[in-house]
Amino acid sequence: MTTQLTITRPDDWHLHLRDGDLMASVLAHTAREFARAIVMPNLKPPVSTVELAAAYRDRILAARPAGSDFTPLMTLYLTGTLTPEEVVKAKDSGFVHAVKFYPAGATTNSEAGVSALDGVMPALEKMAEVGLPFLVHGEVTDSAVDVFDREAAFIDRVMTPLLQRLPDLRVVFEHITTRQAAEFVLAAGDNVGATVTPQHLLMNRNALFQGGIRPHHYCLPVLKREEHRKALLAAVTSGSTKFFLGTDSAPHAQHTKETACGCAGIYSAHAALGFYAEAFESVGKLDQLEAFASFNGPDFYRLPRNSGTVTLVREDWTVPASYPFGEHAVVPLRAGETLGWKLRDGQAG
Ligand SMILES: NC(=O)N[C@@H](CC(=O)O)C(=O)O
């Protein structure tokens, strides 16, 4: 049995840091494990301009733990007013690495998103031209479509037509959850990649109802059937370079999840790499973790791979019941349970 795993320092290609005191409480978890992270722009108001992204970036840098060299990679929230000029400005900034599409109403803080891409075609064309990646929350918002089918429907209704129209657009299908999405990405060109979360590799939709309703297992896109979990696990361990680590760690205060209408989002930053190690090991593919966590993402984003390493050791530890989250608490994935992989302290490269 492997007792220790050392890999090139990884990055998180899909992360929610929130802002202010909330951000200050969670950032250290990510900065411990990851050199960089693609920071999602779904704040209120959204991070929709290069200027807002610069200010958000400064707040993140100021909130880093002492001595941390963590680098936030910023994104712009796609609104109906994004212009081709702003796309060029983003590309030239050097710190904005993508534009994120939230279909209006699809997920947390998506109200400011667009409902259809027709109105923003000039901006998308410019992104294809300058090579700025387009990150997609891939779910239709049509209430007539079953919530478990919204990702598959999105492929047919939005993703396929989009890539027909802009075949060179560099697209990341974020937090994929279905066999259909994994197959779509595998069959697409090199300009299409995908992030996969730990929860979608470790759990199926039964985890939402284990002994009662489980709000801390609720995220969007919602957990799917076991066949989909298996397909995702097969895809990320297949050796394909199109899949990369994106935790979608999405902290919400405990009281906003344990309520009649609970928020969507799972907090996983406290043990992200260990969760992935557990998933890869479950199919005997720990040797594939490094490419997924540390190589495929930077290669897709055309950024250098990190130097330095991190080491996971096989050591049982118990996840706390909660962590501080501003003046509130956040309940982490596997709260109160024992994990078998632990990050060795003090070895960031
Ligand atoms: N994944 C989630 O369930 N929630 C995310 C938003 C998102 O990534 O869709 C959040 O910001 O809370």
Ligand SMILES: [Zn+2]
């Ligand atoms: Zn999303």
Ligand SMILES: [Zn+2]
């Ligand atoms: Zn997300």
